Amino acid sequence: MCAEATSPDYKDTLNLPQTDFPMRAGLPKREPAWLDRWAKIGIYEQLREKAKSSDRKPFTLHDGPPYANGHLHIGHALNKILKDMVVRSQQMMGRDARYIPGWDCHGLPIEWKIEEKYRAKGKDKDDVPVVDFRQECRKFAEGWIDIQREEFKRLGITGTWDNPYLTMDFRAERIIAEEFQKFLMSGVLYQGSKPVMWSPVEKTALAEAEVEYHDRQTDAIWVKFALQNAGEGLDNTYAVIWTTTPWTIPQNRAICFSPTVSYGLYEVLDTPEECWAAKGEKYLFADDLAADTLAKARLEDSMYTRVRDVTGDELSAMIFAHPLNGAAEANGEWDFDVPMLPGDHVTADAGTGFVHTAPSHGDDDYAIGIKHGLEMTYNLGDDSAYRDDLPFFAGLKVYDHKGKPGKANQAVMAKLVEVGRLLARQRITISDAHSWRSKAPVIRLNRPQWFASIDREVGDGNDTYGKTIRERALTSIDKLVKWTPQTGRNRLYSMIEARPDWVLSRQRAWGVPLTCFTKKGAQPTDPDYLLRDEAVNARILAAFEAEGADAWYVEGAKERFLGNDYNVDDWDQVFDVLDVWFDSGSTHAFVLRDREDGSDDGLADLYLEGTDQHRGWFHSSMLQSCGTQGRAPYRGVLTHGFTLDEKGNKMSKSVGNTVAPEDVTKQYGADILRLWVAQADYTADLRIGPEILKGVADSYRRLRNTMRFMLGAVSHFSEADRVDPADMPELERWVLHRLAELDEVVRAGYDAYDFQGVFQQLFNFATVELSAFYFDIRKDALYCDGDTARRRAARTVMDILFHRLTTWLAPVLVFTMEEVWLERFGGDDASVHLQDIPETPASWKNAELAAKWSKVRTARRVVTSALEVQRVNKVIGASLEAAPVVYVSDAATLAALKDVAFEDVCITSGLTLTDDAAPEDAYRMAELADIAVVFAEAEGEKCQRCWKILPDVGTHSHAGTCARCDEALA
Template sequence: MCADTPDYKDTLNLPQTDFPMRAGLPKREPDWLKRWEDMDIYGRLRAKAEGGTRTPFTLHDGPPYANGHLHIGHALNKTIKDMIVRSHQMMGHDSRYVPGWDCHGLPIEWKIEEQYRAKGKNKDEVDVVTFRRECRAFAEKWVDIQRAEFKRLGITGNWDDPYLTMDYHAEAVIADEFMKFLMNGTLYQGSKPVMWSPVEKTALAEAEIEYHDHKSHTIWVPFSVASGGDLADARVVIWTTTPWTIPSNKAVAYNPKIAYGLYRVDETQDESWTNPGDLYLFADALAEDALGKSRVTKFTRVRDVSPDEFDGMALKHPFNGIAGADGFWDYEVPMIDGDHVTDDAGTGFVHTAPSHGADDYDCFVKRNWMDRMTHNVGEESEFLPHVPFFAGLQVFDTKGKEGKANAAVIDKLVEAGGIIARGRVTHSYPHSWRSKAPVIFRNTPQWFAAIDKPAGGDNTYGETIRQRALTSIDQLVKFTPQSGRNRLFSMIEARPDWVLSRQRAWGVPLTCFVKKGLLPTDEGFLLRDAEVNARIKAAFEADGADAWYAEGAKERFLEGYNADEYEQVFDVLDVWFDSGSTHAFVLRDRADGTADGIADVYMEGTDQHRGWFHSSLLQACGTKGRAPYRNVVTHGFTLDEKGNKMSKSLGNTIVPEEVVKQYGADILRLWVAQTDYSTDQRIGPEILKGTADSYRRLRNTMRFMLGSLAQFEESQRVAPADMPELERWVLHRLAELDHKVRAGYKAFDFQGVFSAVFNFATVDLSAFYFDIRKDVLYCDGDTLRANAARTVLDILFHRLTTWLAPILVFTMEEVWLERFPGDDSSVHLQDIPDTPADWLNEPLAAKWAEVRRARRVVTAALEIQRTDKVIGASLEAAPVVHIRNEAMLAALKTVHFDDICITSGLSLTADPIPAEAFRLPEIEGVGVVFEKAEGEKCQRCWKILPDVGTHSHAGTCKRCDEALG
């Protein structure tokens, strides 16, 4: 610049904003949280709906367990829920969210027991109400801790009044919902094998079971024939992975569809438990393998054995006649047919202990042999005192390790000649979800809800719980992803009756009474009296479920009856019944619930198909007659960057609190938005760095808008019809995106929403529109082009901030307040603006798609010149652009293509493309010949033009001279 040339920098309309590029989220986010709390944002949003002006939308919270700090799965879950709630609010709904907690049950009781054990105390010696109060206090502490941790993630909701399953009203309703099963006849007491945790000493539901590899003993046991005609000298061989169940054997099952044969041992290896001449019965497909396991080197298949020969055949128990057993096993073991028997593994015969297996039990129920059930194993998986040889021996000890029972049974079988082979097998085996210890099937008296018995009430969707549940899945519920439908349907289709009872202390008791001296199948065994039920519910409303344990409770509840004739049940309800009942005391009973007691959305992890989705469906179908939800949304599990399950022992866990301290909650929320949550997702340091980079790019876009809108006034607004084509193209893109954003949010597709908005902001805006319009915004005066650009920026601002507010709750609030400060100002009080449909302009969009294609060739050609240091900036160029296509050429001549390419000059020609012209292979018919711009550099806009220096303002071009006035 010459010494006498003025410095025009102060005459430019440069961006003005205090919005920092460095977000400082970890330090600044707590201030916004306090601001929202002081403003009562959630309450003000509810006030907007007064008068019925907004359609209610309710996401019902699946309650987390109140027993520890949040893990990354909690953060994912609650953030997705928050995005659902916020997005529907900003699309015009009254979007309600009442957070809740599961407070009863074994995990909390277990923690209190651990504290007792550490002090040398015995839980059973503590007054039950005192123990329950300690459990309540423990849960209260963790509710407060988790509430603070959830709020730190920016989760909106009615935090001042959440629901707790241990609230007195909740306990009263849970009991009342249970008593509906009592009154409709679906409740019954049955003695059947259930999954039992020896560590936790309670029955477990399928939802409390997970499967892990487990190494089990495996044995081949021959049963001698007691009476069987031509087969009297043969022995039927069974195979089992649970030797400890042999003492409880009551039958051997076969399948009439399987081919069987009689096999003779001819030769054996040393130390075989078989002898030449022994006769055994096997399924043909399994005989060779079984005999090989027993070290038989040569055998003969004697003949076919028709399954008809098994009909009526009786066997002897392997311990039949054994000395010292006093005849305990001296009974006949019938052979029975069963479809569950296969020839895939084993021997083709199945040892049947009806007290320790579901299929075994069903076979006995089918034959009405319930009097043959055994009760040989206690609550610690120990053989009871009446069992010879094995009394006191455990299958698993109190830590879940293998006890002595299996080995002792195997040793006694060897002694009795009742084994022909043994080994070990690793297979998938049920474990307790909480203690991680293996479980057993054990016959105990438990309380069940019958799911195939008429449940009374509303039969619109079926008479039984199962029918109603399957119809609800098919007709009333939408699943996201759709695969969730099949999973839940198949589970409901195949599940057994619901085990409601647990042998624990911390929970809602099964509020029922049974008549002494009667059997569970007798009429009058269960007391069904609406007045008694009403007294129980009223007592629970006043004093909580502890009222059940109060002195004289039975007499008060049974007023009008002889209390001595009844026994009070003290089992507690499965906690899945608690959480499954939440629709009643949250959706139905609360003022911020729903008119019909049905939620718009239940959203949880995929494990809840067997958990909360499942139990809520069964419970509501028993009491309401249908599912309590219209949408079921499912997310996967969170893995580390390598796709491994997170584990403290592996050191690969990601703790939400640490992410928030390092990056801020918005980065964690952005990670959620960028993942496909419907499948398992990964997180780790490198992934979070990438997320932070995306955040910075988006923040830069918002900063440019804020700076350029600093001086925008409403008087400068330009109507869309009067705008240049480039601005109208942006409006078209906004109209397209508005539809995609709304559809995405409605479908809970946050990845799709964010991807679309992010690409628009960084590609269409930052790298294209902003890049082009910087010159106009900085250098033009009060021109149509400048005002139209600012008008579009204002429109963009309102849409980008509201589109992204459900995801980046803190950052969009910061952006909003930068432009609209004020005590009552918040982006979260806004709705997504309506976007006029007439902004859509497909012909214009098609034209500008061609313009952008041609621009790509020009910018690529200039980048080469810049790399080669021929030029320092694109404004030093005035390329010649050869266009083969006439329509494209005509379009480019109407749009100031030099401004679009950010050059000082540009020539368009239909002349043939010279050989030396630059081309892009993917864009045919466009060639660029580089030429330098001629003239002087304007000291204000930096364009190189021939007219610079010929105007009244020194060193300026015509446009800048006019802008300076």
């Protein structure tokens, strides 16, 4: 101890790591400065200029536009971060990766906000000039675009933020109108009257993607239809239907049955008090449902009997009366026959086996109506109120202006009781369609709408992948698009395969109008009903280019567009606006095809959105593009799951379990949020919350520690220090081998958008193979060696590691890897994001060397475990105090260990290798029986410079040193 106390302090002679890179990241405060720097030096613009002077292959990720009406939520962050990781990784792998962010600006949510503002002031939207109203909508969208743009940029998202695309830009509105005109001119556009999803609150049709399903209570009723053409034994017979929409009964025009279901005739023998059934009445039911239905009517088993079978042929011949037929003061409104018709949609799963059919209020009903020529009814208005001249129910609403149940259902049920046609009713809970905006229930309602036929031949000559939109879409899904994950293919295929025609029209004001004219007095089926004139179309497009879609609404617009070629009194101008999904579905036309920085061939390499967009943007883009250019607008589609809280519950502000991106960036920094995305399996739903974020932050700290060590190791490294791989020790060549392997993994992973797989491999490499193995071993050489070949080789490898790890991780940790890069390569225009991932020579791969070092690492694990036992028992404080004996029974392993300075690998001062039989009390690991360790203390004195305990310490010219340190000091 006295010798040690008087020994010189050799600390200043060590090659200790030199770096100002802090362990505490301070990301929330520091990230905004990097954003400002990137904007100042124009990183995205530099990359585009770089691409122009090279032969980089373009890669275009087309941005599915978020809606401009609120702050970002965690789902937005997930989506945009994934997109950014795709763009950055493709760029760094040698592509010209372009990203043009965009916004969806038209549509009901914004219009609804402006209407709410009017209502608060007691004003009616319809009293405001439409152009003024549209201008307010535009201003509202502009405000939120500016807010969301800054929120997205804060997440480190790269792209053309100064020149995004907006569906409300004049140029965009012009091209949307032009894309609509292609539907008009190709013959797929038609006006029809079909049941559509209709919001009585918002007074507009809704697309399936605008509807969500929630539980609500309703009245289920069982209604009796009297048989008109009764044969023998069928007197006093009724068909009984079941429905959860009593308000549709006035619109009934048929009953449907299934030819594959067994039906029977049931007679009432007796009834209890307060029962709507009557003794002697006979009912037709599906046999499987008869008992349950009669129980609902309060009839016990002894109160009825099954009379006989009823065949499908008998049912087909039956004619019934509407339940309100002959009602007093009905003025003959329902005095018509109700046929019994076969229908494939009828089952015996619920109800009675007979389906009430109102062609104006359901898809199956409508199809039956078309097939059999049933009457379409127009009993309900836009606000779900019965028409003013409808007997009994005039003016009553299904839902009021707030989406609450109106009086229609109760009035219909009361009238059915009055006329003796209600058999039973029950209050039940069903899952039903609601508007995702107003959250109010929607109904199926027959309304004149504009449709794009998906089964009519498209007369545009683009028939390579099919003649109809449906054919082209299904072919595209199967042959032209790569799906990530593959399940996305099945989902969209089944949707396209089964979907009806596309409802293009909305009865609103804020959007791109359906720029077409209809001939007065003509029927929609007449060939000249729609005006198809290229000159008229051209005038419309020129006006939209200059003035935007507002040009359609200004006074004199009809005269201006029709010109001198047509009498304006002969034509009606259509004022419906396009479904906003047509807007966003058309973005490929004005982003990919129209912009200089779009796609070279007008197609996107990737569309990336949440899985809900199979019925949304992926779907509408597919239909729109197949209608105008004959194929899908994308070559690849990636879908991600939804965000949930830590317990797997849906996030809700009312529950208080939401996680706002802004809160995460303020507490941790955006890189932690990006790391959360990279660590997760985005193909499933993703969980996030305080505890999960703590775990992510811990992973980040471990990775940051690795980068800090590496920076310290390469300080002042120059090309003069570089060592050729062939001259490196085996340990360094093993690292190069791992780099060659990882380079393939990283590139393949990034190409497959497998960010989780890439990050897991890199994280394990950095923290386990580097920090806990290679760095741990080489610290001694890096700190204590003089100018040795071993130290130069280690620093060369550190430099190689630096360039690969920073570029491999830059697409994920955009801020941190920039910090790491600038710590070493500072400069006004320096940035890791201007780099490509370096090419890694395949010659670095060495399977034989890797197999050898696998044995070495396995043996090391046994030794370090044995020493840990001694450390825990306080026999030693550090591994350098040990010189264990290692017993190795496998000859190949023993040879490998003798060839690699195994004491340095195990970080001991000494180590003995032997193939002798190990003592019984030797330390062993159960799964590694061929290696055993017996602990022994190192002999000698402690070197005051490297801290190894060696016999020669104190015998050299520099006091208290070993031979290696004495030479280094010389």
